[in-house]
Amino acid sequence: MGDQKVSIDWTSLEAAFENHSPDARSYLDRTSGEVITVVGTDEADPLVARVNSNPDNYVRVEPIPSREQYRMMERFIATVHHPELRDRLQDSIVGKGAFRRFKDVVTQYVEERKRWFTFRDVLAHQYIMDWLKTNRVEPNELPAWSLELPPEPDPPEPGVAAPVPQEEEARPETGELKRYLQAWARAHGEEYGYLFGPAAFERMADDMSGEFTFFRRR
Numbered sequence: 001m002g003d004q005k006v007s008i009d010w011t012s013l014e015a016a017f018e019n020h021s022p023d024a025r026s027y028l029d030r031t032s033g034e035v036i037t038v039v040g041t042d043e044a045d046p047l048v049a050r051v052n053s054n055p056d057n058y059v060r061v062e063p064i065p066s067r068e069q070y071r072m073m074e075r076f077i078a079t080v081h082h083p084e085l086r087d088r089l090q091d092s093i094v095g096k097g098a099f100r101r102f103k104d105v106v107t108q109y110v111e112e113r114k115r116w117f118t119f120r121d122v123l124a125h126q127y128i129m130d131w132l133k134t135n136r137v138e139p140n141e142l143p144a145w146s147l148e149l150p151p152e153p154d155p156p157e158p159g160v161a162a163p164v165p166q167e168e169e170a171r172p173e174t175g176e177l178k179r180y181l182q183a184w185a186r187a188h189g190e191e192y193g194y195l196f197g198p199a200a201f202e203r204m205a206d207d208m209s210g211e212f213t214f215f216r217r218r
Helices: 010-018 046-053 066-077 083-092 098-106 110-134 166-170 172-188 198-211
Strands: 024-029 035-039 058-061
Touching (some): 010 024, 010 035, 066 098, 083 098, 098 110
Antiparallel strands (some): 024 035, 024 058
């Protein structure tokens, strides 16, 4: 079995790699290219019976693992040239809740958000193509996917400030408070055993700005 060209259902295969539901199991049929997804643990399910009756015809599709998705974020951060923005993104992936925090930060920057989604899609598609090779599944035709990472933005000119996140355009004092607290966390984190990372202080700044009005000392 293997090395037989098949017409793969690319949309369903991509969805299977993105499906992290604990109740779902997906399989690729090596002979037809069909992707089937089983929900639940009912062994009497007809789809389960299909897989069990011809186990050599099916290969289990595991969703992209968390460690691989974490590396995707790291690779993207390495392409961000503005030091302030890069620091914010790096801070966001430290500790529990990294994926949510990273998304919260990057979505505040319109251009970087677009670039991240393209960047992430390319890496996910590369992962799927490598998986097919590893499992000796040869498609009849390739999907309409770009497998080339988007070009990195040009480094900023000296003295050019980092883009301002949307939330800070209306309340610039919040951004100043965040930067101060995060700089403090980086400088003193080791002293306190990193009990709270810089991202936690960003959340603190958000909460404080909702409760208090701050005036910049001039």
